[in-house]
Amino acid sequence: MASPTAAQAWKLLRDLAFRPPLLAARSQAVQLTPRRWLNLQEYQSKKLMSDNGVKVQRFFVADTANDALEAAKRLNAKEIVLKAQILAGGRGKGVFSSGLKGGVHLTKDPKVVGQLAKQMIGYNLATKQTPKEGVKVNKVMVAEALDISRETYLAILMDRSCNGPVLVGSPQGGVDIEEVAASNPELIFKEQIDIIEGIKESQAQRMAENLGFLGPLKNQAADQIKKLYNLFLKIDATQVEVNPFGETPEGQVVCFDAKINFDDNAEFRQKDIFAMDDKSENEPIENEAARYDLKYIGLDGNIACFVNGAGLAMATCDIIFLNGGKPANFLDLGGGVKESQVYQAFKLLTADPKVEAILVNIFGGIVNCAIIANGITKACRELELKVPLVVRLEGTNVHEAQNILTNSGLPITSAVDLEDAAKKAVASVAKK
Numbered sequence: 352m353a354s355p356t357a358a359q360a361w362k363l364l365r366d367l368a369f370r371p372p373l374l375a376a377r378s379q380a381v382q383l384t385p386r387r388w389l390n391l392q393e394y395q396s397k398k399l400m401s402d403n404g405v406k407v408q409r410f411f412v413a414d415t416a417n418d419a420l421e422a423a424k425r426l427n428a429k430e431i432v433l434k435a436q437i438l439a440g441g442r443g444k445g446v447f448s449s450g451l452k453g454g455v456h457l458t459k460d461p462k463v464v465g466q467l468a469k470q471m472i473g474y475n476l477a478t479k480q481t482p483k484e485g486v487k488v489n490k491v492m493v494a495e496a497l498d499i500s501r502e503t504y505l506a507i508l509m510d511r512s513c514n515g516p517v518l519v520g521s522p523q524g525g526v527d528i529e530e531v532a533a534s535n536p537e538l539i540f541k542e543q544i545d546i547i548e549g550i551k552e553s554q555a556q557r558m559a560e561n562l563g564f565l566g567p568l569k570n571q572a573a574d575q576i577k578k579l580y581n582l583f584l585k586i587d588a589t590q591v592e593v594n595p596f597g598e599t600p601e602g603q604v605v606c607f608d609a610k611i612n613f614d615d616n617a618e619f620r621q622k623d624i625f626a627m628d629d630k631s632e633n634e635p636i637e638n639e640a641a642r643y644d645l646k647y648i649g650l651d652g653n654i655a656c657f658v659n660g661a662g663l664a665m666a667t668c669d670i671i672f673l674n675g676g677k678p679a680n681f682l683d684l685g686g687g688v689k690e691s692q693v694y695q696a697f698k699l700l701t702a703d704p705k706v707e708a709i710l711v712n713i714f715g716g717i718v719n720c721a722i723i724a725n726g727i728t729k730a731c732r733e734l735e736l737k738v739p740l741v742v743r744l745e746g747t748n749v750h751e752a753q754n755i756l757t758n759s760g761l762p763i764t765s766a767v768d769l770e771d772a773a774k775k776a777v778a779s780v781a782k783k
């Protein structure tokens with residue numbers, strides 16, 4: 352990332368994508384998928400929680416059906432819950448590519464755990480929150496099932512509009528919280544927390560009460576809420592979401608599910624946590640981009656945007672939208688560009704089947720436009736570019752760059768400014 356402003360802008364882009372929908376009026380224009388922030392699997396989040404005094408069920412993790420069976424036997428529990436581990440929520444109502452319905456299963460028989468795990472591991476699980484084809488399941492969690500008498504919702508998030516952490520809760524948990532927020536907004540409770548003062552006892556108690564915990568359960572829930580908040584701070588989380596935050600008939604408050612997101616600016620002081628990131632659910636294209644020091648964010652349109660700097664990325668995105676198009680992604684070159692990076696960038700962009708046109712929008716401040724132009728022509732020739740390419744270059748050495756493009760004999764459309772570039776890119780897609 353070239354400058355602090357660019358870093359902030361990327362963060363803003365990601366904020367748009369990652370702020371829980373409950374609180375965020377999602378931007379019409381930018382619909383990003385949650386990828387660039389570290390997400391941990393449920394079992395990893397629950398380990399952090401139990402290490403910090405938060406109540407979760409006993410569990411094992413398995414990556415083969417046989418290990419799942421063994422784990423189920425070892426648990427020696429009255430009932431077992433088997434849960435597919437993917438980063439997306441809504442697993443309970445998901446469907447596997449094996450045909451199995453439900454990413455969360457309860458059974459009393461360890462043998463059934465083995466049979467079910469066989470239909471989970473290695474298959475894709477599609478839920479409301481995954482792409483259509485689903486996400487491959489590599490691991491399952493085998494946990495002691497507990498009876499649930501009531502399911503509530505609890506989350507702690509870093510919220511821009513509150514300038515800090517906020518507790519969000521609802522007595523109507525378990526279900527899709529966005530639906531509750533839409534149909535019964537009065538059932539969503541919030542407590543803004545002063546990050547310097549920390550969570551107040553009265554706030555934890557009030558939330559526990561709003562969630563409907565009665566008698567001794569109220570203190571227990573408040574205690575869990577405080578512990579969750581302290582964990583949130585300690586691990587530099589941006590979000591801790593527990594749904595259901597449940598109650599058992601035996602009078603226990605238990606976190607039945609867990610989703611934690613982390614602030615990746617804190618990576619330097621959260622090394623152990625970031626080491627847990629297995630990247631297996633990242634888009635391969637993202638990992639590939641990172642290898643060449645390129646930043647990639649996938650979107651759902653068809654115009655690839657090849658830019659330098661996050662501010663320009665956002666402007667490019669906006670102007671494409673304004674002209675009736677949709678960006679397929681951003682690929683940010685950053686500051687110190689090499690010709691080989693430009694080549695790799697094109698290789699990545701053209702490998703994406705969604706991409707029907709490429710818009711290059713580079714401002715040569717530190718970057719030398721001639722280097723970009725050479726990279727572009729080389730890439731076009733070697734990759735035999737099949738999609739329309741619109742190029743807008745401005746800044747250092749722009750005339751030399753334009754000569755390189757014009758003299759290349761390649762079908763490259765030049766644009767004089769941002770607006771012109773966006774119009775031409777949108778038109779090139781519309782023609783098809």
Ligand code: GDP
Pocket residue numbers: 408432434439440441442443444455457495496497498499502525526594595607608609
């Ligand atoms: P999600 O669908 O991805 O959010 O996965 P959850 O972990 O939230 O599980 C889905 C649902 O399964 C929960 O809302 C519960 O109703 C149910 N569930 C999960 N664990 C248990 C358990 O230990 N006991 C019981 N009785 N139900 C459970």
Ligand code: MN
Pocket residue numbers: 440441525594595608
């Ligand atoms: Mn859940």
